[in-house]
Amino acid sequence: xxxxxxxxxxxxxxxxxxxxxxxxxxxxxxxxxxxxxxxxxxxxxxxxxxxxxxxxxxxxxxxxxxxxxxxxxxxxxxxxxxxxxxxxxxxxxxxxxxxxxxxxxxxxxxxxxxxxxxxxxxxxxxxxxxxxxxxxxxxxxxxxxxxxxxxxxxxxxxxxxxxxxxxxxxxxxxxxxxxxxxxxxxxxxxxxxxxxxxxxxxxxxxxxxxxxxxxxxxxxxxxxxxxxxxxxxxxxxxxxxxxxxxxxxxxxxxxxxxxx
Numbered sequence: 001x002x003x004x005x006x007x008x009x010x011x012x013x014x015x016x017x018x019x020x021x022x023x024x025x026x027x028x029x030x031x032x033x034x035x036x037x038x039x040x041x042x043x044x045x046x047x048x049x050x051x052x053x054x055x056x057x058x059x060x061x062x063x064x065x066x067x068x069x070x071x072x073x074x075x076x077x078x079x080x081x082x083x084x085x086x087x088x089x090x091x092x093x094x095x096x097x098x099x100x101x102x103x104x105x106x107x108x109x110x111x112x113x114x115x116x117x118x119x120x121x122x123x124x125x126x127x128x129x130x131x132x133x134x135x136x137x138x139x140x141x142x143x144x145x146x147x148x149x150x151x152x153x154x155x156x157x158x159x160x161x162x163x164x165x166x167x168x169x170x171x172x173x174x175x176x177x178x179x180x181x182x183x184x185x186x187x188x189x190x191x192x193x194x195x196x197x198x199x200x201x202x203x204x205x206x207x208x209x210x211x212x213x214x215x216x217x218x219x220x221x222x223x224x225x226x227x228x229x230x231x232x233x234x235x236x237x238x239x240x241x242x243x244x245x246x247x248x249x250x251x252x253x254x255x256x257x258x259x260x
Contacts, residue, residue, distance in 0.1 A: 011096045014109070018092025019059035021113060022085035029084065029120045032129035048073035059085040084120065088113055107143040111196045111243060114139075115236040118189060122232030128185030133192050140195025155195045162194030162202040163187055169206075186231050193239045201242045204249065208238030 027038045030046075043052045050072035056062050063082040070077060091112045099105035114136040118128050137159060144155035170182025194202045213234040241249065254260040 005101070007097065007100070010101050011093045014096035014105075015089045015093030018109065018113075019085050019089040021092065022088025023057065023059045023081075025088055025113060025117050026081050026084050028129075028131065029080075029117055029124070032131050033121050033125040033127045045070045045072060045075070045077075047075045059089070080120070084116065087116055091116065103143070103146060107196070108243065110139060110143075111136075112240060114192070115240055119233045119236040122185070122230040122236075126183075126230055128183070128189050128232045130185075130188065133185060133188035136192035137188070137195050140192055144195065154198050158194030158196075158198040158202055159191040160194070161199035162190035162192070165202060165206060166190045183231070186235060189232055189235060193235070197239065197242055197246070201239070201246055204242045204246055205235060205238040208241055208249075209235040210238075212237055 024038070027043065030036075031038050041051075043057055044050060045052070048070060050070065053071075056066065056071055060082045063077060063079075066077065068077045068079065069075065092109045095105040095109040095112070099108065114132055118132050121132070122128055141152065141155050141159070144151045147154075166182060166187045170180070170187060173182060174180055190202060190206070193205055197205065209231065213229060213231060216234070217229050
């Protein structure tokens with residue numbers, strides 16, 4: 001798809017759209033783990049229950065104007081809200097800048113938005129809602145449809161490998177440690193990742209996720225024993241790195257580590 005619009009305008013529009021989507025993503029992050037509707041009730045203060053006026057719900061700006069406090073009760077508003085909105089805006093603007101007004105840009109923006117939602121919910125609740133994982137799986141398969149049967153087959157194979165590999169790792173870990181070693185949400189998430197990135201992307205994502213989890217979280221668990229590992233965060237980071245620079249990472253590994 002081509003466009004006569006200047007690049008800066010496409011990026012700006014994509015960023016504004018991303019901020020709006022980020023506002024909705026906040027609702028999903030808060031409500032889906034609690035099995036609540038993201039439609040009703042409308043946005044409201046989680047402390048006093050006062051409904052938000054339209055002008056109090058402008059992404060990022062309302063938080064700044066209100067000085068991070070509820071207009072009704074004066075209680076602090078978490079910085080998570082504007083940060084998620086800003087991050088989503090940057091995701092959509094970045095994809096528009098990188099790929100232009102294309103289906104590839106839309107697919108990348110949606111994929112990274114889902115990864116952000118997964119990382120945030122897993123960090124907050126140690127849960128990955130099916131709406132992100134299974135819903136993202138369906139979306140990933142739909143994005144593969146324009147590439148015909150080869151593209152769809154590649155996406156399906158990636159989803160199967162993503163689900164199967166992590167299920168196998170979890171099953172082996174459960175057998176060894178005699179307790180659940182892998183959450184079902186992580187397994188379903190990797191099916192979604194496979195639909196977007198293919199089977200090779202799945203393997204690199206799992207490798208990078210395990211590496212990051214080891215480097216970052218193992219020292220924490222040594223201090224705070226018994227603390228659960230929100231593996232979805234590290235899988236999200238691994239998937240993001242794979243989507244952005246997968247071939248480059250593989251090429252570097254082959255030449256610098258394996259010496260091929």
